[in-house]
Amino acid sequence: MSGVREQKKQQTRKAIIDAAVKLFTEKGFEQTSMDELARAAGVGKGTIYGYFKAKEEIFLAYCEAELEFAFAALDRKIDEEASLVDQLVAYMMGQITFVTENREFGRIFAREMTFPGENTRLRSRDLDMRYLNKLGEVLGRAQLRGELPAESELLLLIAHLHALYILVLSSIYSGDVTSLENAKIFCRSLVLQALHGPAAIAQAPLDVQSGWQELRQQFLEQRKLEM
Amino acid sequence: MSGVREQKKQQTRKAIIDAAVKLFTEKGFEQTSMDELARAAGVGKGTIYGYFKAKEEIFLAYCEAELEFAFAALDRKIDEEASLVDQLVAYMMGQITFVTENREFGRIFAREMTFPGENTRLRSRDLDMRYLNKLGEVLGRAQLRGELPAESELLLLIAHLHALYILVLSSIYSGDVTSLENAKIFCRSLVLQALHGPAAIAQAPLDVQSGWQELRQQFLEQRKLEM
DNA sequence: GTAAAATCTCGACCGCGGTCGACTTTATCT
DNA sequence: AGATAAAGTCGACCGCGGTCGAGATTTTAC
Numbered sequence: 001m002s003g004v005r006e007q008k009k010q011q012t013r014k015a016i017i018d019a020a021v022k023l024f025t026e027k028g029f030e031q032t033s034m035d036e037l038a039r040a041a042g043v044g045k046g047t048i049y050g051y052f053k054a055k056e057e058i059f060l061a062y063c064e065a066e067l068e069f070a071f072a073a074l075d076r077k078i079d080e081e082a083s084l085v086d087q088l089v090a091y092m093m094g095q096i097t098f099v100t101e102n103r104e105f106g107r108i109f110a111r112e113m114t115f116p117g118e119n120t121r122l123r124s125r126d127l128d129m130r131y132l133n134k135l136g137e138v139l140g141r142a143q144l145r146g147e148l149p150a151e152s153e154l155l156l157l158i159a160h161l162h163a164l165y166i167l168v169l170s171s172i173y174s175g176d177v178t179s180l181e182n183a184k185i186f187c188r189s190l191v192l193q194a195l196h197g198p199a200a201i202a203q204a205p206l207d208v209q210s211g212w213q214e215l216r217q218q219f220l221e222q223r224k225l226e227m
Numbered sequence: 228m229s230g231v232r233e234q235k236k237q238q239t240r241k242a243i244i245d246a247a248v249k250l251f252t253e254k255g256f257e258q259t260s261m262d263e264l265a266r267a268a269g270v271g272k273g274t275i276y277g278y279f280k281a282k283e284e285i286f287l288a289y290c291e292a293e294l295e296f297a298f299a300a301l302d303r304k305i306d307e308e309a310s311l312v313d314q315l316v317a318y319m320m321g322q323i324t325f326v327t328e329n330r331e332f333g334r335i336f337a338r339e340m341t342f343p344g345e346n347t348r349l350r351s352r353d354l355d356m357r358y359l360n361k362l363g364e365v366l367g368r369a370q371l372r373g374e375l376p377a378e379s380e381l382l383l384l385i386a387h388l389h390a391l392y393i394l395v396l397s398s399i400y401s402g403d404v405t406s407l408e409n410a411k412i413f414c415r416s417l418v419l420q421a422l423h424g425p426a427a428i429a430q431a432p433l434d435v436q437s438g439w440q441e442l443r444q445q446f447l448e449q450r451k452l453e454m
Numbered sequence: 455g456t457a458a459a460a461t462c463t464c465g466a467c468c469g470c471g472g473t474c475g476a477c478t479t480t481a482t483c484t
Numbered sequence: 485a486g487a488t489a490a491a492g493t494c495g496a497c498c499g500c501g502g503t504c505g506a507g508a509t510t511t512t513a514c
Contacts, residue, residue: 008510009462034501044464046503055501111338114393115400125401129450136452152425155443155452156416159394163417166341166397167390173342174352189383190390197424198379216382223356225363225382235480236492261471271494273473282471 013051015041020058021065029059029108053119056112060123063109067127070098071134084142085195089187091134092165096183100172110169135161148195157194164190176219185211240278242268247285248292256286256335280346283339287350290336294354297325298361311369312422316414318361319392323410327399337396362388375422384421391417403446412438 019041023032034055038045052058074094078087099106116124135158142148148157168187171177177186189212192200201212219225246268250259261282265272279285301321305314326333343351362385369375375384395414398404404413416439419427428439446452 012462033499035499038464045501046465047463049502050462107342107344110342114341114397115334115337117334121400121402125450128401129452132450133453149426151429153416153420153428153439153443155446156420156428156439157425158452159398159413160391160417160420163390163394164387166393167386170341170393171386173348174355175348186386189380190387193380193383193387194421195425198384198422199376201380201383202378212380212383216380219382223352223359225356225385226360239492260469262469265494272471273495274493276472277492 012041012043012047015043016048016051016058017061017065020062024059024062024105028102029055029105054117056108056117056120057123059108060112060120060127064123064127067098067130070094071130080141084138084147085188085191087138087142088135088161088191089184091131091138092161092168092187092191093180093184095131095165096169096172096187097180099169100180106169107173110166110173114166131165132158132162160194161191164194176222177215182215182218185215189215239268239270239274242270243275243278243285244288244292247289251286251289251332255329256282256332281344283335283344283347284350286335287339287347287354291350291354294325294357297321298357307368311365311374312415312418314365314369315362315388315418316411318358318365319388319395319414319418320407320411322358322392323396323399323414324407326396327407333396334400337393337400341393358392359385359389387421388418391421403449404442409442409445412442416442 016037019037020032023037023040034045034048037058038048041048048058052061071094074091077094078090080087082090099109112120113124113128136154139148139152139154139157143150143152143154164187167190168177168183171186172183177183185208188208189201189204192204192208196203201209204212243264246264247259250264250267261272261275264285265275268275275285279288298321301318304321305317307314309317326336339347340351340355363381366375366379366381366384370377370379370381391414394417395404395410398413399410404410412435415435416428416431419431419435423430428436431439
């Protein structure tokens, strides 16, 4: 049972991912066909499906590497002594900035991560956990500092914040939020409310208040909600 | 400019939607091909694309009718005098039950609604607004009753609750939540926290607390989060 | 060493969603 | 009414993601 076979398999796998990174980066996910990918990786198309169940799975493998990098960069930039809100907003915006760097790419990523198909469920969960763990760390530190009540249920808060992140992303793709600045204001307002209850905005610093009011106007005009 | 043409167009449009309702219901969205749909509607395949930009757009048109019905049923069942939390959970669960009635259908719906493509953006926004308006009504009534601080920013709260709904849906597709019962417990915990702050669960009635603790255990085991 | 079994590779092939331009039907103009 | 323009219809056709089984390659058994 010499490792010849195993070795080759690893090579092939790497060749596929490398080709995917190159092509997806160069021309995007949807614009890269499996035929191209196979040719670029130097294998038959069918072979790819021995390594990945679907095109989306390759996509997530590709994301894994990229996200790793983005998170590392973010970690370096985060100020652990900043206020909880600032840190949370920073993480959320880091993630959002990364995802929406390319709009089409981000939509696929968001769709696959938030509502994964059976093929991609496990892989997307892996990726998700990195982000959730990050949130957990930030919250844990805040709890130690006393910035968060000791009896807070951290897991629930993590879920909560994750929900807000998804919402902001969704707002970007629904057209309610059209710039990263607005996304940030939105994030901040939501986080404030999550941490300090429904009346938090009314007590927030003036710049947050006014920023939100402006956004609010845009929402109402765009969506014609009856309020 | 007799209306002959316009009349025919309306007929054709209706024929397409009718066929879609029949086929999507019978065999599902993905299992219905555009060729079949065209044949069933009695038109050429190309004709359909004169009425809808993409298969997904037909899907959303199909949903519109179904959702209308589901909401009406829900409205009839909702107790306007129940507590705010109960009403919110009821609406969220109504929506979730509807969406996940068929798993594949629900995933497409959720993906298209949360991260719409350029083709389906406007239509998905229309649908979204119905749900948001419902939330607004419930919150507005609660504010009048004094169950919600007068200075609460309703729009922000609506956004917040919408985020929670999406999260619960996402948890179902990620495999974190595997039954409607669990979804309900999750919903309730999240809503409580959203309305009463991060420490709300610790003060919740015992059954909510214990239900959540059980769910929490499942999460941790499944996801192996470091907490 | 060799035969049998297990594994991996490949590209022709499938059905799909979506496009295109030739064709038919309706509206408009004189 | 006849001619021209405009609008609508259609299915052959395209490239796509994914499958399949024949054939090549490695492992195992003797």
